[in-house]
Amino acid sequence: MNLSIDHKNPLPLHIQAENLLRNMIKDPQYAGGKFLPNEVQLAKQLAISRSTLRHALNKLVYEGLLTRKKGVGTKVAEAAISSKSKNWLSFTQEMTARGIIIKNFELHVTWVLPDETIANFFEISPTKKVLKLERLRGKAEGPFVYFISYFHPRVGLTGEEDFKRPLYDILEKDYMTVATLSKEEISARSADKFIAAKLELEPGHPILVRKRFVYDQGERPIEYNLGYYRADSFVYTVESRRE
Amino acid sequence: MNLSIDHKNPLPLHIQAENLLRNMIKDPQYAGGKFLPNEVQLAKQLAISRSTLRHALNKLVYEGLLTRKKGVGTKVAEAAISSKSKNWLSFTQEMTARGIIIKNFELHVTWVLPDETIANFFEISPTKKVLKLERLRGKAEGPFVYFISYFHPRVGLTGEEDFKRPLYDILEKDYMTVATLSKEEISARSADKFIAAKLELEPGHPILVRKRFVYDQGERPIEYNLGYYRADSFVYTVESRRE
DNA sequence: CTGGATATTATGTACAAACATATAAACATA
């Protein structure tokens, strides 16, 4: 990856700067909370104007990766693991953007009969088997989320796919299915024995449950997803605006 | 609402322009798909520079309200008008819509010194007292949520208001403050003794915590709200769409 | 009448230069 800006490169300078910054802030030095060099200095360092640099910075600030404070400086935003409904990033993309490397602890693929909720959501017969994908994921230190996904037969997944690739990438590129609409329900509960064991905590500890109903462009159901998050490492964020 | 830009107004010009544009594009003329005036012309019309105008336009483009096309023009995005404002119901309105009658179990109003989070969010000194409103609310059978709200001094609340009225009604009608933007963080935790007692459950039981940061039209902070919900009676739902 | 060169139009990119304002540290005063 390039570590400096190339004025000959046809890629716009502010995009180059943006990419460069994305890498820069993954450095533990900055991810640890240290301020970036100030704008004037950084602009000089990259040999671009302050305006162009700010253009790049703005984008990262908008994405919530950086925070700025007038008179103080710019630094990497608190790397609290969170979910931003607005941007529609995949789990992996979002975590990577924050410099968090996701590790897969477990991965199971099976074919199962749908329970009532799922059969209803998919509008299929309860005797028709669906693909079930279970994943235990987290950081190097340990898992923090247990995912269960069910896929509508219409999608055409075989179960032989490489689920280490980003899910929505597989769906889009290999199955021409674009996830367009998602309805989510977030609730709290205490961990039962099964989930507690997976997430390496005591039964009874609070967990955050996220149910996700995913639809394609035609608003047809394609995925039902359950996520069980350790309460101590996940915050769900929402931004809403009225006009 | 102002229909032109006031260079005397301390509110930054690009924010004024942004607000103005938000109104402008509600006009059926533009919402119907007509192109806005071109940037150079519009800048002249508003008596601001093209850069400043673009700053405002960029924000709306980020939000997905406008789409631009090089060499062609800028217009209101196709699907932008649809579902956005859906979320903005007051707690009481929302519950009433579901046929749930809300009972106030407790209601306390006090003036307190803000902690660091609040002082930071409000951008005020930690020595400046703010109004704190605590409410225990629920159904006839029992409470299910404990709310704590802090209000920015700018709003002008005295503490003598009738808080049995809907909050946003008070703010709009009596204090000319319109809550326009809200950022929320949802997390899970187990109830401490205080909250457990309020919500009539055992300490250690899971609860859902909702932090809410509320802003007015000028994106100035006006309220910080904490909601502690019984996990067995509350689910948070979100709908998001990508275009 | 059609295809291709050309001009026009509007957004995209980039830089330079001031001045405004919030923050924090250094300093001075009561």
Place this chain on the structure above:
DNA sequence: TATGTTTATATGTTTGTACATAATATCCAG
């Protein structure tokens, strides 16, 4: 010691200017 005051620093705001590039409209030759 406590409280202002100044100063250095960094981001925030605003303007002006110039040229690049994509999309569209126009015109001209064959």
